[in-house]
Amino acid sequence: MKKSKLLFLYFIGSFIWIYASNYLLTHFIPSSFDYYFERLKEIFYIIVTGGIFYFFILNKEELDTTKEEEKRLSTLINSMVDFVNFKDGDGRWIQANEFGLKLFQLEDVDYRGKKDSELAQYSKFYSKELIFCETSDEETWLSGTVTRCEEILPLPDGTFKTFDTVKVPLFHKDGSREGLVIIGRDVTEAREMEERLRKTEKLSVVGELSASVAHEIRNPLTSLKGFVQLLQREDSKHQSYYQIMLDELNRINHIVSELLLLAKPQHIKFSKMSIQKVLNDVVSLLNVEASLYNVQIKENIPEEILFLECEPNQLKQLFINLIKNSIEATTSGGTITITVDQVENNQLSITIKDNGCGISKDRLERLGEPFYSSKEKGTGLGLTVSYKIVQSHRGTIQFDSEVDEGTTVQILFPLTQTNK
Template sequence: MQKKKLIIIYFFTSLIWIYGSNYLVAHFVPDSYMEILARIKEIFYLMVTGAFIYFFMNKANELNESKEDQQRLSTLINSMVDFVNFKDGQGRWIEANDFGLQLFQLENVDYRGKKDSELAEHTDFYADALRNCEISDEETWKNKKITRVEEALPLPNGSTKFFDTIKVPLFNPDGSRQGLVVIGRDITEKRDMVKKLEEREERLRRTEKLSVVGELSASVAHEIRNPLTSLKGFVQLLKVEDERHQFYYQIMLDELDRINHIVGELLLLAKPQAVKFTKADVKKLLKDVISLLSSEASYHNVQIESRFANDHMTIECEPNQLKQLFINIIKNAIEASGNGGMVTISFKQMEPETISIVIEDNGCGISEKRLAKIGEPFYSSKEKGTGLGLTVSFKIVQSHHGTIHFESKENQGTSVHIVLPIQQASYVQSHQDSKKQPSLS
């Protein structure tokens, strides 16, 4: 459209020059100078016309080079797997790559010249995210330095992507805003990998502690139990013969029983890791444990509510160990609930090959500091606790190729999530096969 307009202007300007100059020469110039002036007029017209043509040719070349540079820049940023965005000094979008447009659902939007708040009107899901970007841009310009921050961006499918976002403010020589460069790198996979490595290190650390405790248990537990039996026998004998100090003898017997219980937990930790799996009904195991602990729950004025499905769930496990696991967790929940508390137990199958058991209480909860050390040997929040009960529980879950996870807030209660395979052999084999698959990255 611009070229057509220039051609029309050039055409009419030329006509006006030719006929206008001829008219002036014919009426106001003597005949003796007419021929010379006509030649001068033609030469002048050629020079002016040539100058304009040369000017427009240079402008056309510059425009073509600019378009080529813009095309190369567009190709470059669109080939990047990061979100790239250029903005002017007012925060208006100048250029963005395809990744960024798809990320914010702006593929079919004429985004150039618009601010984030204006673009927010074109995408309901990311409206708040775009408005927050505009606020963050203002802070970057205000600080007058490069900013780098990790941002979480929710996705329509319910998941979340994490970006390492760098914002570079650009200024004119007089200090006024020139523009802003925004680069956001997707670090979701890297973040997940770091989290998995941290979890693996934590498991190794716990395994090492269990190994140390196991070695210690194997070497001293039997040696402790032998003199313990003698001490208990003599105290019982003295209790029968000496009626004056019955109170003290009972305290001694209770403490000896507690030592014997600790030795029993140490011996359990010292047992070999090999487990003989058999098929057992989880619902029945949980009901047996609830019946066993019902008297203790009544003593603490705590109600146990079971939310079991009608169907029975059979899994491969070591039933006695699972009972010990459930006893440890439910007993802790009862003691944490206090007077008038509630302990809720439920389970469900998780597709396709695991079962989830959840034990919740509305008790005192666990602080973040203590929650990080749950399961460590000899760490307990109880006054006379050893922490070995949960250590044993972690070991049982580990030997069953499962996972155990605690969620808790102080004064709001605790929930324990236990995930166990339904069939041990197929579950272990499938996870080994998945580890052998080549990584897509």
């Protein structure tokens, strides 16, 4: 009840009491009792009004205490980096922290008393996710126990966040629904770290395997290749077979070379090198292969010489691996564009873009894994080596691709290597 209404009722009640008691005193109380009745009336009025004031003061203290506790609770949940949400038994939002409101783009929305499906009207980007929350909440209610799951939430910038979501249903003594507590912890970095650890462990296994078998393979390989070349010179009748054998032996030798690169960490000697020269050497080497596929390589490289602190041979191998993949993925008459640009934070950007067959999303997620390849005779080691070269140069590599539209690879390198 509003304060003005309470004050109005107090004045009305006081006037009624004064006139009613005076009426009683005039018409029904003997004159000999007038003095006592008036004193009794005053005492009674003081007791009643005092009781009313005491009641309101007590309630105000409790209200202030409640507000203070609510303020502390609000400060606590707003300081959390997790999504915190309280709902009533009907699924209406009671309280949500600032992190959650910002996450669902509901900062300026009066969310209290609204269901997720109603809030979906205020957040077009997350409308599907909010509507799905009602389905997920219902599953928690039906289970009657705490539920926990990981939910992947898209972000407007195209990235995703992973949340470890815990939902706690609360019930009245009669079993009816009282409320729902939802806590969503952002575990994106943890999952990414686990993924990097998984890839590191896989590389470690590959390295151990490489160290133990690479040299053992190469020794008999050299002998086999020598004997095949000898037979090729002496037997002109089976030249096609000998050539196939030599090609396969060369392929095995190439795989062994890649394994040796992964066998153990190598000390890299960095030197300043013109990125234009590195790319020109690579393009000159691959132009013949591109011509065989009827693919054109275009260069969009600035005339100003850009020096990069790097290991030139490793960079050449990196660009050879990436451009060869683009050539093989591009249909006849296609184009591969290489763009070089100096960007902010003293970094150099190299982009290799083709208009080939593209890469599906499930394959994009597994790029760089050893022994994973879509090619019939591929080992997947080429991109594994490429990732390692980029990592050893403290750079980043990112693939962006659409099926039947093409692939774009962007590599960022720092111009200088610190803490070498």
